[in-house]
Structures are given as structure tokens and as C-alpha cells.
Amino acid sequence: MTAVPALSMTGISKAFPGVRALDDVDFECLPGEVHAICGENGAGKSTLMKILGGSYKPDAGAIHLAGKAVQFTHPRQAAEAGIAIIHQELSLLPHRTVEENIFMGHELARRGILDKVAMRERAAELLRRVGAQIDPQAPVSSLSIALQQVVEIAKALLLDARILVMDEPTAALDERDSRTLLKLVDGLRGEGVSIVYISHRMPEVTAIADRITILKDGRKIWTRPRDAAPISEIVRAMVGRDLKDFYPAVPVSPADEVLLAIEGGMNAGLRDVAFNVRAGEILGVAGLEDSGKGALAQALVGDVPFTSGTVALRGQPIALRTPRQATAAGIGYLPGDRKREGLALRQSVRDNALLTLRSMTGLFTRPQRGALAHDAMDERLRAMDVRAADFGQEVGTLSGGNQQKAIIVRWLAQASDILVFVEPTRGIDIAAKAAIYETMRAFTGSGRGIVVVSSDMPELIGIADRVLVMHQGRISGVVRRGASEEDIMHLALGLADAPSAEAGA
Numbered sequence: 001m002t003a004v005p006a007l008s009m010t011g012i013s014k015a016f017p018g019v020r021a022l023d024d025v026d027f028e029c030l031p032g033e034v035h036a037i038c039g040e041n042g043a044g045k046s047t048l049m050k051i052l053g054g055s056y057k058p059d060a061g062a063i064h065l066a067g068k069a070v071q072f073t074h075p076r077q078a079a080e081a082g083i084a085i086i087h088q089e090l091s092l093l094p095h096r097t098v099e100e101n102i103f104m105g106h107e108l109a110r111r112g113i114l115d116k117v118a119m120r121e122r123a124a125e126l127l128r129r130v131g132a133q134i135d136p137q138a139p140v141s142s143l144s145i146a147l148q149q150v151v152e153i154a155k156a157l158l159l160d161a162r163i164l165v166m167d168e169p170t171a172a173l174d175e176r177d178s179r180t181l182l183k184l185v186d187g188l189r190g191e192g193v194s195i196v197y198i199s200h201r202m203p204e205v206t207a208i209a210d211r212i213t214i215l216k217d218g219r220k221i222w223t224r225p226r227d228a229a230p231i232s233e234i235v236r237a238m239v240g241r242d243l244k245d246f247y248p249a250v251p252v253s254p255a256d257e258v259l260l261a262i263e264g265g266m267n268a269g270l271r272d273v274a275f276n277v278r279a280g281e282i283l284g285v286a287g288l289e290d291s292g293k294g295a296l297a298q299a300l301v302g303d304v305p306f307t308s309g310t311v312a313l314r315g316q317p318i319a320l321r322t323p324r325q326a327t328a329a330g331i332g333y334l335p336g337d338r339k340r341e342g343l344a345l346r347q348s349v350r351d352n353a354l355l356t357l358r359s360m361t362g363l364f365t366r367p368q369r370g371a372l373a374h375d376a377m378d379e380r381l382r383a384m385d386v387r388a389a390d391f392g393q394e395v396g397t398l399s400g401g402n403q404q405k406a407i408i409v410r411w412l413a414q415a416s417d418i419l420v421f422v423e424p425t426r427g428i429d430i431a432a433k434a435a436i437y438e439t440m441r442a443f444t445g446s447g448r449g450i451v452v453v454s455s456d457m458p459e460l461i462g463i464a465d466r467v468l469v470m471h472q473g474r475i476s477g478v479v480r481r482g483a484s485e486e487d488i489m490h491l492a493l494g495l496a497d498a499p500s501a502e503a504g505a
């Protein structure tokens with residue numbers, strides 16, 4: 001290739017206490033190229049991009065933009081040089097409007113007065129360019145995650161970004177929104193924007209990327225054009241071995257014993273839902289954005305309670321009006337947004353994993369709890385391959401995927417009867433996903449149940465015994481193991497008549 005790279009990073013190294021996050025890494029991106037970076041959780045992907053974005057200073061190495069050497073000491077300098085980073089956790093202000101967010105810090109003014117008309121026109125033009133039908137005056141909180149992401153991209157284009165870094169852009173998106181986003185990425189490539197694309201979703205990587213670079217333990221393994229990088233090779237390079245049995249075998253179908261039974265469940269997002277979770281079952285919940293799948297999870301854990309209907313656990317009616325009641329009844333919750341709801345970022349990895357155990361009275365005496373729980377928890381953290389220099393390290397310094405693994409360890413260690421998992425493997429690498437699925441199976445193997453709400457259809461099909469499909473607040477159908485993505489999509493789009501809740505089961 002002869003074009004001058006839009007971005008070239010050479011010999012980049014970076015160490016944190018106890019870990020060499022990057023070791024002599026080279027990476028480049030051409031104008032109009034989508035270059036994907038793949039690697040396990042903690043491989044160094046985000047650190048490389050934080051160096052590019054001016055958040056971290058490298059210990060060694062150089063960055064060139066269109067052949068010119070640059071050094072950033074602040075994110076603002078990187079932004080001004082045309083680098084835009086769209087993070088996993090979006091950075092928009094939810095209560096401000098779309099146009100306020102787009103222009104935040106870069107307001108247009110005329111003679112010292114905000115030029116609202118010019119901003120409105122420019123916002124509309126940018127939103128058109130990204131192909132979105134969004135009202136520039138809508139508050140960001142009223143938009144789906146997919147649209148919020150599009151607003152972030154529009155914001156990047158305002159600053160005329162030439163290099164767009166997308167860190168797990170589809171992790172929170174359902175199938176339909178993911179496809180729309182990939183189309184947008186393709187369009188930006190056509191305009192000559194260079195896109196660095198980080199994702200754990202392999203089919204997506206091989207569909208969109210021109211080239212793929214693999215990082216492992218802070219080192220670059222290889223860079224190849226897409227055609228020379230089949231998924232099996234990517235996985236082998238990332239993980240260091242072949243990954244055969246991705247989804248665990250299901251030894252027996254779950255017993256007929258009903259663990260949890262919901263009848264006539266309603267809340268603001270749900271209309272008359274009825275379903276069971278059986279002992280030993282992993283029950284999947286699928287649906288597009290706003291289908292009610294999130295509302296269902298929130299009702300089960302007492303976050304946004306059912307306003308009518310009945311819930312029974314092992315045949316006994318229970319109340320789920322508050323999260324505390326749900327926990328007391330034996331229902332554990334892994335929220336979808338680990339930053340806001342899941343972790344105490346300034347506390348250690350171990351203490352986070354222990355957090356729920358601590359809140360459960362009577363399980364251990366205080367001194368017992370200390371020693372016993374510590375060792376047991378360390379063992380579980382190691383079994384789940386949570387990568388930390390030390391489990392006494394602040395959890396906020398772990399890579400995103402390793403934080404998620406730590407939360408999962410915490411919940412799977414609990415004495416719950418039912419676990420409600422929302423997007424459990426969001427941002428998690430392929431080998432760790434397999435480990436999580438194994439542990440979920442082991443959990444249900446003892447007659448307990450898991451409800452998994454996920455936008456990752458292959459995951460639901462692979463792991464769940466049955467999948468409830470939601471559409472407009474109702475259960476539009478139930479499919480069994482072996483169903484296809486098309487079957488689920490059909491129901492998710494409301495294309496089939498709603499059968500009775502347990503049809504197909």
C-alpha cells in the first residue's frame with residue numbers, strides 16, 4: 001500500500017504498576033480504511049486508544065498523523081488534531097438536547113452571542129450526513145442507545161474528525177441497530193475517514209474491517225487484510241489456542257419443576273406478561289430496543305416493579321416491590337450498565353466481588369467471613385480468569401471486560417435461586433464468554449434458574465433453553481433451543497400472531 005497513513009503509531013509501550021499494558025506496538029490506519037483491533041480483555045486495546053486520544057502519555061513510541069509527528073499531552077489536543085474517540089460508555093449529557101450536546105464546548109457565536117440559528121442548521125446538516133432522523137431539540141435521554149451513538153458520531157464530524165475510534169460500538173445494540181451502524185461506518189469510510197474499530201463480535205469485524213490487528217498481553221501478534229484473517233485464525237491468535245466448544249453442552253433438559261411463575265405482569269413497559277422459569281433452566285429474553293425486555297428484567301428485580309399480576313417462587317407468592325425484596329426473595333441482578341449500577345470503582349477487585357456476600361447477613365460470622373470469603377473469592381476470580389496484577393487493585397483500573405467478569409463472579413457466588421442477567425457478556429472476549437457460559441450452566445445445574453436478557457441473538461440461541469421474544473411490551477412468542485436468528489427476529493418485529501405465553505415450550 002502506498003498511501004501515507006492517516007495514522008501511524010510506532011513502538012508504543014506503556015506500563016502500569018504490575019502490568020505491561022503495551023509493549024512495542026505498531027499500528028497504522030490509511031485514509032478511508034476500517035482497521036479493527038481484536039484481543040482478549042486486558043490485551044491493551046483501550047490503552048492504545050487512550051494514548052492516541054491524549055489521555056495517557058506513552059512510555060515510548062511515536063505517533064504520526066498524515067506523516068507529521070505529534071505529541072499529545074491533553075485529550076483536547078488530540079481532538080483538535082482530528083481524532084475522535086467514541087467510548088463504550090457514551091459521554092453525552094442526557095438532559096441536554098441533541099444540538100446542545102453536539103456543540104458542547106464548540107458553540108457557534110456571532111458578535112459574542114450564541115448563534116442558535118446557525119447551530120440548528122449545522123446540527124440538522126450533520127444529522128443528515130449520518131443518515132439519522134433525529135430532532136436536534138430532543139433531549140438526549142429520550143433517544144435509544146443506538147441513536148445516542150449516532151449523535152456522538154455527528155459530534156465527531158462537527159470537529160472534522162479524520163480518525164474515528166469506535167470502542168465496542170455495537171456492544172449495546174440489537175441486531176437491527178448494529179446493521180444500521182455498520183452501514184454508517186461504511187459510509188464514513190467512503191468519505192475518506194479512517195476508522196479504528198474495536199469489537200469482540202467476530203462476525204462483525206470480518207464483515208466491516210479492511211485490515212485486522214491482533215493484540216495479546218500488550219504485544220502485537222499480527223496485522224492482516226481481512227481476506228487473510230478468517231475468524232478461527234483471529235480467535236487462535238487472540239486466545240493462544242483453538243476454541244472448540246464455545247457453548248456448553250446441555251446434559252439434560254431442565255426439570256418440569258416451576259421455579260418462578262409470573263401471571264399478568266404489568267408495568268409502564270409491560271403488558272400482561274405470563275411465563276415460567278423452570279428449575280435448572282436458562283431462560284433467554286430477546287427483543288429490539290424498547291420491546292419491554294429491559295422492563296421485564298427491572299420488574300423481576302424490583303427496580304421498576306410490576307403494578308399488577310402475581311409472582312410465585314417455588315409455588316409461594318412473593319412481593320417484588322423493591323430491589324431489597326427481590327434480593328431477600330432470592331433473586332440476584334446483574335445490571336447491564338456496570339459503571340452506574342454494578343461496581344464500586346474505587347474499591348478493590350476482591351471487595352467488589354465480596355460486596356453482595358457482605359450484605360447478606362448470617363452467612364458467615366465476621367472473622368469467618370474475612371478469611372473464608374477472601375480465599376474462596378480469589379479462587380473464583382482466578383477460575384473466571386479475571387486479569388488483575390493483584391485482586392487488591394482498584395477495580396476501576398481493570399480493563400472493561402475484566403470488570404464485567406468480576407461482577408459475574410460476585411453474582412454466581414451468591415445464594416440466589418434466580419439470577420437476572422442483563423447483557424452479561426457485553427464487552428467480554430470470546431474465551432471469557434465461554435468460561436461465563438460454563439459457570440452459568442454450573443449454576444443452573446443445581447436446580448436454580450437464570451434469566452438472560454441479551455441483544456446478542458447468537459448468544460441467546462447458544463446458551464438458553466428457551467427464549468422469550470418481546471414486542472411492544474408483550475411476549476410475542478417463545479422459541480426453543482435450536483431456533484434460528486430469523487425465527488427470533490420475526491417475533492421481535494411482531495410479524496407473527498402472539499401465541500399464548502408458553503406456546504412452543
Ligand SMILES: Nc1ncnc2c1ncn2[C@@H]1O[C@H](COP(=O)(O)OP(=O)(O)OP(=O)(O)O)[C@@H](O)[C@H]1O
Pocket residue numbers: 016017019020021039040041042043044045046047048387388397398399400401402427429
Ligand atoms: N489506569 C490504569 N491503572 C492500572 N492498570 C491499568 C490502567 N489502565 C489499564 N490498565 C491495565 O492495562 C491492561 C490493558 O488494559 P486495556 O484496558 O487496554 O485492555 P483492553 O484490551 O481494552 O480490554 P477490554 O477488552 O476488557 O476492554 C490491563 O491489564 C489493565 O488492567
